[in-house]
Amino acid sequence: MNYGPLIYFGVVTSLVASWLGFVAVPRTQLGSLQPDVSTNAANAVVSYPAARSGEAAQGRDLYQSLGCSSCHTLQVRPQTGGSDIARGWGKRRSVARDYLQDPVPLLGNSRLGPDLANYGERLGTNAFPVIRLFNPRLVTPGSICAPVPFLFETRPIRAGVGSPEALPLKGAAAPDAGSEVVPGLRARQLAAFLSSLSTSVDLPEAALPVTEETAQK
């Protein structure tokens, strides 16, 4: 079995063949994918996925850097592949076009926490509860999500008037008298990213399910 050149040729050929299949062909097949352009109810041209706001884009980088992907996915499987849609984590399966604006697609591979692909949509009209980042268990008792209090600032209450952004902390979690805990810039960025997460857009390759409302239209 000690035929050096044969082994060299065989291993390299195998790697090149799989590289063509897994890297080159995907690039050919998906490399030219463009955002979907359509007109909305107000006849305005909208593009999906739209570029994230600066704050949300920086929040995405923070999500990646903190390693949130270790416990959260950003992908919804099709109805036949799991309970994702039944759980309300998305209305349709995720497709390649959903990730066109992401420098790195943070699909994730563990669900110690819920999927977040449509977290912003699940919030509805409510603002993101930033206190969840300070300590998730204040919002969801029993959560094993790690708090990120280092994104917050504890500061003295200025001129006797509390900040409107101050966290409503009570009991043992409350800061010293005369102090308040407010989200720092990066906590706001992360909140902006999580609030921006939504994939409920009708695409040619992944249609939204027909509801009574859409059927009437």
Added chain:
Amino acid sequence: MSGTNSNCTERPDAVDASCRLPVLYLFVGGLAWLFAGIGLSLLAAAKLQFPSLLNICEGLTYGRIDSAARVAFTYGFASQMGLGLAFWILARSGNSRLPVPGIAFAISLVWNVALTLGVGALFIYGSTGLAGLEIPRQTAPLILAATGLLSVIGIAAFAAGDGCSKSPARAHLLGALIALPVLYLTAQLGLLFLPIRGVTQAITAGWFQQGFLLLWLAPLALASLYFFVPRLTERPTQSAALAPFGFWTWVILAAWTGAIDLVGGPVPAWWVTVSIVANVLLIIPVVIFFINFQGACVFSRKIAVRFAAISVISFFVWGILNAATSLRCAQSILHFTQFGVGLRELFLFGFIAPALFAGVYAVVPRLAEREFPCRITPTVHWVCTVGGVALMVGAYTVGGYLQGRHLAVAGVPITAVNASLRPWLALHAAGFALFGFAQVALVANSAWLLFECVKPLKEPVISLFTGTQAASGK
């Protein structure tokens, strides 16, 4: 242990002498990274039980610690120890000295410094978000350069061989030494420096990750088994004719397994289907390897054979589980659960690590020119390794399956899923602690061996101060 062909040019002790410095250094480095990984994994496990633990800065988030532990195990421990073993096996089976041992040692030193910087950068800047390629781009090229040079030295060691040995170990090692730089260079270019677009990155990352495990680490472990099992059991490989078939089917199929983590994901289905087929067909080389190594699965007093037996059995179980759970119907339950982590740990700590330990127990006495001094610690090492891996893998495969069953029911909230998972997480952490304790036994024995090695050197030095040498001289 060497061949007896008349063409053999180097005496075994001369070959060992050429390998001594770089190989022992790589073993010590690998062991140090193993401890670093175990420490980080235990910290990550503690954070899952107590989420507020050490949440003082972003360098200690669960995500970063978990990523750093994976890097420590795959790059620091398995790659390094496997490389040391590769150098020795290539030199010894080829009856030739290791080329440029001093340079090999120096590059290994640089490699360790680069990896330390890489893990430091991971704690400071965070992960790249790409599984298997977590080290940030600031330090990744230095690791690539050192890896490439070490591979070249390994290939040179293969080329320097006299052709006496027909051991399949040499073919596996050459394959691994060719695959690693090709995989690592391609992945770094396509993901870190000239990143391709969108989800194709996830496919490339999967291709690299599976390639790293199956085409780099696995051949190192298989080479260790092919080289040591027949010699230690004094029984030839079951079927030498099957070895090339096993090697080539493995090389061809393993390269196509990369998209298995994307089942149901946002990629065209055919890539995933190709990977499922490759993962299922991988059972063919696994069975071939099992047939060839079944000789190791006997009771033996030799500790290296006992470790080889664990490695062979784990590999076979991994092959069966990997093939069965690759199917879409299984993945709809098991995907995103701890089951996948457990399966990977079975591969890394059940198959790769014991194969490397078998090599360490066989090689170190030859390099140190004396046996391991303690006869009890190897048994402690073996028993605790087996117990630790069984607990770890058992907890995550059973716990992961139950987690998947709960996740499949839409009405069960995540907090309830995790509440039922927490005992399994704790059991897994206990298994890791036992596995860590096992390695303490290896380190204690190695430290004793080191002491035994330096004692003859120390005595004359001490006698200089005590005057005993002068007295004896008279």
